[in-house]
Each structure stands twice: as structure tokens, then as C-alpha cells.
Amino acid sequence: xxxxxxxxxxxxxxxxxxxxxxxxxxxxxxxxxxxxxxxxxxxxxxxxxxxxxxxxxxxxxxxxxxxxxxxxxxxxxxxxxxxxxxxxxxxxxxxxxxxxxxxxxxxxxxxxxxxxxxxxxxxxxxxxxxxxxxxxxxxxxxxxxxxxxxxxxxxxxxxxxxxxxxxxxxxxxxxxxxxxxxxxxxxxxxxxxxxxxxxxxxxxxxxxxxxxxxxxxxxxxxxxxxxxxxxxxxxxxxxxxxxxxxxxxxx
Numbered sequence: 255x256x257x258x259x260x261x262x263x264x265x266x267x268x269x270x271x272x273x274x275x276x277x278x279x280x281x282x283x284x285x286x287x288x289x290x291x292x293x294x295x296x297x298x299x300x301x302x303x304x305x306x307x308x309x310x311x312x313x314x315x316x317x318x319x320x321x322x323x324x325x326x327x328x329x330x331x332x333x334x335x336x337x338x339x340x341x342x343x344x345x346x347x348x349x350x351x352x353x354x355x356x357x358x359x360x361x362x363x364x365x366x367x368x369x370x371x372x373x374x375x376x377x378x379x380x381x382x383x384x385x386x387x388x389x390x391x392x393x394x395x396x397x398x399x400x401x402x403x404x405x406x407x408x409x410x411x412x413x414x415x416x417x418x419x420x421x422x423x424x425x426x427x428x429x430x431x432x433x434x435x436x437x438x439x440x441x442x443x444x445x446x447x448x449x450x451x452x453x454x455x456x457x458x459x460x461x462x463x464x465x466x467x468x469x470x471x472x473x474x475x476x477x478x479x480x481x482x483x484x485x486x487x488x489x490x491x492x493x494x495x496x497x498x499x500x501x502x503x504x505x
Contacts (some may be wrong), residue, residue, distance in 0.1 A: 260285065260293050264310075265302060272465050272490060273431070274309040304467040306432065314427040314435075314466035330460040333484040335359040337505035338422050338458055341482075344368050346419040349448050350378050352403030353424035355458040357381060363388065372416050374404040374444060391416075398441055405440040413447045421452035423478070426468040428459045430494035433475050435468040442470040454479040456503070465491040475500050 260283060267274050276294065280287040294310045297303045303310040335358035342348050342363060350356045352375035360371075360381040367388055373379050374393040382390050393416075395409030423445060427435040434457060436442050449455045455478045464485050480501035485492055492502055 257289075257293065260290070261297060264290075264293055264297060268303060268310065268312045272429075273311050274303070276309045279309075304427075304432075304469065306467065311427075311429060311432055311467040312465055314437075314468050315462050327460050327462045330462070330484050331355045331358050332362075333505040334458050334460050334482050335362045337484075337503060338456065338482045339363050341420060341422070341456060341503075342367065342369055343419070346370070347372065347417070349373065349416065349418045349421040349452055350375065351422060351424040351445060351448065351458075352378060352401050353458075355460055356422055356424050359422055359458070372418060374409050374413070374448070375402060376404075377402050398438065400438065401441060403441065403444070405438075405444045409444055410447045413444070413451055416448075416451040418452040419454070421448055421455040423449060423455050423457050423472070425457060425459070425472055426463065427466040428457060428463050428481060428483075428491065428495075429465060429467045430475070430491060430498060432467040432471075434472040434478070436470055436472050437468045439470045442472045445472045449473060449477065457481045459483040459485070461485045461489075464489060 264274055276287050276290045280290045294305055298305045304313045331354060334355055338359050339362040347370040350371055350373040357378055360378045363385060370389040371382055372391045379390050379392045382388050393404055393409050393412040395404035396406040398405045425434045426437050457478050459481050475498060480503050482503045484505035495502055
């Protein structure tokens, strides 16, 4: 099998199986594991897969910059945001993560809601100015422009003073084996710090994030209360999440 044919096969397997195990594919095609791994390295360099130990997973399309992500599945994000906004109870304290889906959550909150919102996202905080009875606490620190959020030691330290009822977490990838992932290590650390300050954490998973992975782990699936998504119930990743006992809230 030619290298180009192997790469086409690898991409097809990522679409159909949601993962590649290098050893298994090497045995199937009769080539060495080194050849398969070399193919995976080339695909990863081209942004077509996320390499993991022993193989690869589908790469998340949400790895692009903030401006690019605003155009990815906007209708899906709106549906997820509407369902997630219903989790914010009057009188509660909620942490809103950064990102395009949580920005949609902020805009979906009822105009007469009385609640306290803590966020490290300037864009989310600005959107909440339009809600007259929402108290806004903006956590400061170095602004990571890729996602328009504050990260780093100062932001993590500020998060340590927060006690919240709910954290609405945005991630780049949701995968039954890889867990919850994102594209930057500092941003992943900030998300973990925020999750530690909330009684319940729910993941906002618009359809393009399911079954994909990014380089840095945020949390394992057993560390969250549930996943909010608008994907069809028979989506393979949702079936796998249900088998793991993860609560799925359908938008």
C-alpha cells in the first residue's frame, strides 16, 4: 500500500471509528508500526489528527482562534447555550468560562435574572452589562488573546477566592477516552482551577466538539456533573458517555 493510500485509510478510519490504534492498523495493512506512526505525524502536522499514545484521535475544529471559532456551528452553540442558561438559578453564583459558547450563554440569560456571575472572560463580562440585576465579577490576569480570557498565576490566584454553585465549562474536545481537552496548557490549568471552586461543573459541548481531542487535558469525565449538547442521541460519543455513566443534557 502506497503512503498516500495509507493516509487516506487513516483519515477514513478517524471518521468511521473515531480513533486509530497504530499497532492494529499496521497488522491490517501489512506495514510497520513505524510507517503508520510516521503517517500520523504527517497528518498531525497538517492539523488533520491529534496524536495520542498508541495512535491518534480526530482533531477538534475548535482549535482555531477566537474570531474563527465564532463561525463554527453557531446554531449548535445557540441551542447548547439556551439549555445551559436554564441551569442558572435565581440567586445563585455561577462561573462562566470563556469562549464563543459561553458568550452565547451570557446572552441567553433572562434579562430579569438576579444572580452573581464570575468570569475570566472580558467578552462575557461585557455582554452581561446588559443584565441590570446580574452582579459581575471579572477575574484578572494575563489575557490569552487566542481565547480572549485571563490565564496565568494571577488569574488562578483570583479564582481561589470564589465559591460557586455552578461552573459552565467550555472545552475544545469531548472524547470518551481522552476526556475533556483544550489547546493551551495555561488555559487548561485555569479551567481546572475554576472547576475546583464550583459545586457542579457542566460541559458545553456543541456538536463539532464531540468525539474529538486537543493536546491538553482539562478534566476527566468523572469530574463533571454532566455534558450539555444538541447532538443526536444516537451519536457514538454520546453512547460511549452514557456507558461511562456521564449525564447528558440534551438541548
